[in-house]
Amino acid sequence: MSGKNPMINGEKPKEKYDLDNVEHLKALGLDLNDKEEKADEYAHYPHCDWAVIEWKGSAMPKAIRQVEVTTKKLGQINKQVDLVIILKKRLNRYEQKFYRRRNDRVLIDLQGQPCSVRVGNHSINILLLYYSEENSDNNLVKYLSKGEA
């Protein structure tokens, strides 16, 4: 994992699970191993927000597959997921044609639809943050205050 967690509503996470750590996976009862793609962290923020976080989203499709698999597996064992966050250095010129950020949601330009993970009968939008925004909660606060999460 790469650094400081993003703050949500000005708060840092109170509880964190490193998904590369076997003990943490056991504690969660999560059936994921090193042979499968998975996100980096499952973290609990105050105000009951649980977030799946991918720290090194170097290319969007693989980062998206990682958070998607993890979120679905957490859903299967009835673990709450409210936010799915990908942290990335930047989108390159070609990726910018593909993915657009609006209220921090990753949008797929091709179909103009938010990129989301479906768990049971509800969808969780995937948020994209840049490393330079790691400590800035402004965007997420704005997002959450709209009651969209």
Place this chain on the structure above:
Amino acid sequence: MGIYTKLMTSGINPIDKALARLFYCTEAIKHFQRDRFFVPRSVSIWLNAPSEALKGKVIYRRELTDFDSITQELQRKFKDTFSRDALSTSIVLFEGTWHLYDTEIAGFFACNNYRVWNRVYFDVEIDTYSKGEYGDLMDVFLAHGEVPELAKNFVTYYKMSSQNQTIMPRFIYFCRGVPEYGEVEDLIALYLRDRHDMIRFLYSKLRKIEESWVKDQVEPIDRNFYISSLVSIESVEKSFSEVVKETNLIESEGNSITYIAQDIDSFEKFFEHFKNEIFRPASKELPHADFLKAKMRDGLEGKVTKTF
């Protein structure tokens, strides 16, 4: 990121392109499978995108019990079963486990037949999923100082494999992050046809920079004329070799050429040196855009005067 291959596919029909991508993708798997670096586990074919979150749809999935027979099955599917639409929006994803040094990391090999996808992620994409300190495949090899070996062995294997192929690799990027033509940041190694190709690559980067001499003196000149004129000047060859040495790049020549960075910023330095020692002096005496415009105006006004 990982290893991205761009093939020479212009003017080739979609089925042959898809078969070539599959060929180079499976050859790459075999290369890494040989030393047990990569063990493939499953293969899936997606339409539109390789993930449901990206609105992609999986239409085929198999466990890879027998790699060769599944490869043949995929070839048959491309030739006989797939509609043109399905073929041209498909992405073939081989997933499995990388065993690199002391680490096991999930990873994938992808053939990007979908044109929209292929423009961003190229024809064949090879990478790990991120894990802990490693963001991608290059991070692992960089951490162990083995990028030169990786790049040399991979390129040699690809060249041997491509001997009887009509479609050849055009570029192979070894890079952190998603590569971009003409972008040197995060580039670790680059395979291309010759030095001429490298100058084209650097020229593309040059055109992106905001410096007045580029706008005023380089932009008005036709790209092909500018590059071929530069290549024809004898001293450029010598300066090129000096810049390669100065910036700690390994240049491995054969029928094609591979550049490998010895420092993390070798390619960035290479571009800066090349710009200052070759592009800038070569462009110094070129006419400015304003001068050319004025000459065009003079010519037209002279013509108008003559008419009257």
